[in-house]
Amino acid sequence: MGHQPELQIEQRKLLDLHLELVLKENERSNLTRIVDWQQGQLLHIEDSLVGLQEFEDAPSGRAADLGSGGGFPGIPLAIVSGRPIMLVDSVAKKTTALDRMIEELGLEGQVSTYTGRSEELALEMPESFAVITVRALSSLPSLLELAVPLLSLGGQLICYKAAVEAEELEQAAGLEEKLGMKLVSMRTTQLSDNGTNRTILVYEKVGEPMVSLPRRPGMAQKRPYKA
Template sequence: MENAELIDRYLDLILEENKTTNLTRIDSKEKARILHIEDSLVALPEVNRAPEGLYGDLGTGGGFPGFPIAVETGRKAILVDSVKKKTAIVERCVDKLGMSDRISTFSGRIEDLAREMPGKFSVLTARALSQLPSLLELASPLLKKGGLFVCYKGEASPEEEEAAKKVAKKVGMTLVSKRSLILSDGETHREIFLYEKTGKPTVKLPRRVGMAQHKPLID
């Protein structure tokens, strides 16, 4: 099966599951193709710059951008979400498509995954999951040196970007690039931030679950 067909079939399975479990607010296939598949794949150029190795999608929800990125890159992947109901559905859909040898799920908090698999990932993604400072702290302990973190944002405020600069220094991350684009619907604005793990954090990571969001390392 071609990659595009495989991704499209996965989307069908997720939309079917969505009728009984809330995975996405989008129920039209046409819209979902843009807001899930196209949106997932806009960051392929950034992901492809990462060294070889394991890929992780943080806060994967219904498996986006994780599943499309894993298929297109051919990387082994772990799709991470704290909601067990969601990861169970993603796992079921992956299994139906015969991809479970390459794509697996982790149901739990990102901090717990970092304790289990410190420095094991070559590239991570997070789409519309949290503020940049929190995301950088969560991603850092998972990445090996030289690994990349790709953040999909709607539009980050100048204050969020400034806070992210401060946290990046503390957690051993460096901003490599940022680009903006509009999806083919002509209205959805997307910003792609690319960070590299360049050094060791100056604080012990991961901190306790929830600290990255509730007490970011800004001061």
């Protein structure tokens, strides 16, 4: 596949097994809207690995994947990079399914799960993460707010976006100082179907926020901060 790194045979097997387990799990619970193998290869595996370079370049330390769902991009990133990661999802049936998959993939020592919202995790493990990944979860202003109380100083938020409107970028830029975050890189690439674009944005925590975080669960999405 066009935008994947060179994969070892064992990594390729684990990536395929993960997708197989997700599609099987999908038959009994709604883990992902993708139910087709080829679509899954493109929009789950290949898409997850688009941000591999940024993930590997991020500071060393704990990693978390917010709103992980079926384990994307967290599990593929863990398989290929070797970095440990915590998969965070508020839906218990999803984290239960993830625990089963982690065991079948033999990743118990490397990949863990957390059932709850990111705001709850931030209260339990404040400023404990060096890198946070998030894919298609919310708008940039909301994502920045959710990441700040979880990240240690110098830690990075890696956002996967299908499309980024200029207005959304401007809103996020206007909040950088308030939230103590700074956009350090942004690139857009095309998946191997030559029709699907992905933008990877990396924000770094450069200072303490001027507001008290986290707010109550859901507030970041319902009433995101304005610049």
